[in-house]
Amino acid sequence: MEPILIVLGIILIIVVGGGLWLYAGRRRGQVPDEVSAHKPMSVEDLLPSEEGEEPPGEESPEAEAGAERAATLESPESIPGRMQRLRARLAGAGGFGKAVLSVLSRGDLTEEDWEEIEDTLLTSDLGIEVTTSLMDELRTQAKVLGTSDPEAVRTVLRAELLKLVDPTLDRSLNLERPTPADGAQGVPAAAILMVGVNGTGKTTTCGKLARVLVAQDKTIVLGAADTFRAAAAEQLTTWGERVGVDVVRSEKEGADPASVAYDAARQAADQGTDVVVVDTAGRLQNKAGLMDELGKIKRVMEKIAPVGEILLVLDATTGQNGMRQAQVFSEAVGITGIVLTKLDGTAKGGIVVTVQRELGVPVKLVGLGEGADDLAPFDPEGFVDALLG
Numbered sequence: 001m002e003p004i005l006i007v008l009g010i011i012l013i014i015v016v017g018g019g020l021w022l023y024a025g026r027r028r029g030q031v032p033d034e035v036s037a038h039k040p041m042s043v044e045d046l047l048p049s050e051e052g053e054e055p056p057g058e059e060s061p062e063a064e065a066g067a068e069r070a071a072t073l074e075s076p077e078s079i080p081g082r083m084q085r086l087r088a089r090l091a092g093a094g095g096f097g098k099a100v101l102s103v104l105s106r107g108d109l110t111e112e113d114w115e116e117i118e119d120t121l122l123t124s125d126l127g128i129e130v131t132t133s134l135m136d137e138l139r140t141q142a143k144v145l146g147t148s149d150p151e152a153v154r155t156v157l158r159a160e161l162l163k164l165v166d167p168t169l170d171r172s173l174n175l176e177r178p179t180p181a182d183g184a185q186g187v188p189a190a191a192i193l194m195v196g197v198n199g200t201g202k203t204t205t206c207g208k209l210a211r212v213l214v215a216q217d218k219t220i221v222l223g224a225a226d227t228f229r230a231a232a233a234e235q236l237t238t239w240g241e242r243v244g245v246d247v248v249r250s251e252k253e254g255a256d257p258a259s260v261a262y263d264a265a266r267q268a269a270d271q272g273t274d275v276v277v278v279d280t281a282g283r284l285q286n287k288a289g290l291m292d293e294l295g296k297i298k299r300v301m302e303k304i305a306p307v308g309e310i311l312l313v314l315d316a317t318t319g320q321n322g323m324r325q326a327q328v329f330s331e332a333v334g335i336t337g338i339v340l341t342k343l344d345g346t347a348k349g350g351i352v353v354t355v356q357r358e359l360g361v362p363v364k365l366v367g368l369g370e371g372a373d374d375l376a377p378f379d380p381e382g383f384v385d386a387l388l389g
């Protein structure tokens with residue numbers, strides 16, 4: 001071998017070896033600052049190194065990941081902002097209000113006109129009972145009014161619809177911190193349990209609700225108690241990550257949903273989180289075992305503190321079919337509020353009135369689209385105004 005190659009080889013070994021020694025020393029924090037600051041140019045400087053790109057004051061990988069997450073977090077839309085934006089979509093749910101108004105404004109209504117009104121009300125899912133009493137009321141008012149003045153007619157119809165929707169119901173979510181159960185540790189969070197049949201929008205609503213709460217500066221923990229499919233926990237985790245909310249889940253498919261719900265409530269209590277929102281698997285109301293499981297989830301969560309809010313998620317497009325489901329869920333776990341989803345995809349806004357009557361609990365939230373912020377508190381006046389166009 002040529003002597004020159006041997007010499008070059010030795011130089012290379014010294015340079016590379018020395019460089020790696022310095023590099024390893026710095027990682028262990030054993031190289032004094034002066035050494036690393038004043039050391040001559042070495043191989044290390046020439047190697048592509050992530051360390052070299054680090055800002056001064058080296059951060060731990062965890063802190064770095066945290067900063068990266070914070071930079072990509074979304075800011076959910078404010079509540080007034082979204083209510084304003086979603087108004088037009090509510091109008092879609094209530095073509096019926098506008099249609100009735102236009103017939104009423106003809107003045108001097110014939111029997112055919114009244115039939116037209118009745119058909120419109122019935123197809124909006126108001127149900128026969130409500131339709132009949134509203135028809136009686138409108139006939140009386142029309143006689144008293146004796147006018148077709150659109151403004152006057154509108155005022156009458158508005159008042160009647162508002163009475164049906166009932167603005168006196170308390171629609172606020174119960175976000176008060178509950179009293180801890182006997183012997184429970186920590187500061188329990190207000191708990192919200194999301195229930196309903198398959199595909200109504202429970203997981204989506206948990207995600208959207210977390211955003212509503214983030215917009216209100218609340219701290220939240222999400223619990224993925226739908227353990228039937230791994231994809232369900234994944235779906236919820238994605239929602240949580242977008243706004244920096246922790247999701248408690250089980251890595252094991254088919255784990256006991258009650259235990260996941262408990263862990264979520266436990267973590268929230270340990271951390272002093274404001275609200276814990278627990279998603280559950282969709283279930284048909286005629287599966288007794290699955291309905292019992294819901295009861296168990298609730299009972300286990302109550303080992304920490306009472307569950308203040310049990311929201312039944314109903315798909316508005318299923319109309320009257322949703323009513324039977326609603327009753328069974330209500331008997332199984334005691335519903336405290338209704339979330340009516342997919343109101344953007346139906347002209348059957350009358351379901352708001354029907355479901356409240358049958359269950360005796362208010363619609364608290366409405367889903368008006370697939371967008372992340374397409375969930376809003378239900379506002380009776382806004383709803384009726386939207387119905388009337």
Ligand SMILES: Nc1nc2c(ncn2[C@@H]2O[C@H](COP(=O)(O)OP(=O)(O)OP(=O)(O)O)[C@@H](O)[C@H]2O)c(=O)[nH]1
Nearest residue numbers: 198199200201202203204282341342367368369370
């Ligand atoms: N248009 C519209 N789509 C919605 C709304 N809420 C939910 N969805 C859609 O409904 C579909 C089902 O939503 P999920 O949240 O997965 O329903 P789920 O009740 O969790 O379903 P399971 O867990 O399978 O029972 C998704 O495609 C959602 O985007 C809404 O308010 N409007």
Ligand SMILES: [Mg+2]
Nearest residue numbers: 202203226232
């Ligand atoms: Mg789901």
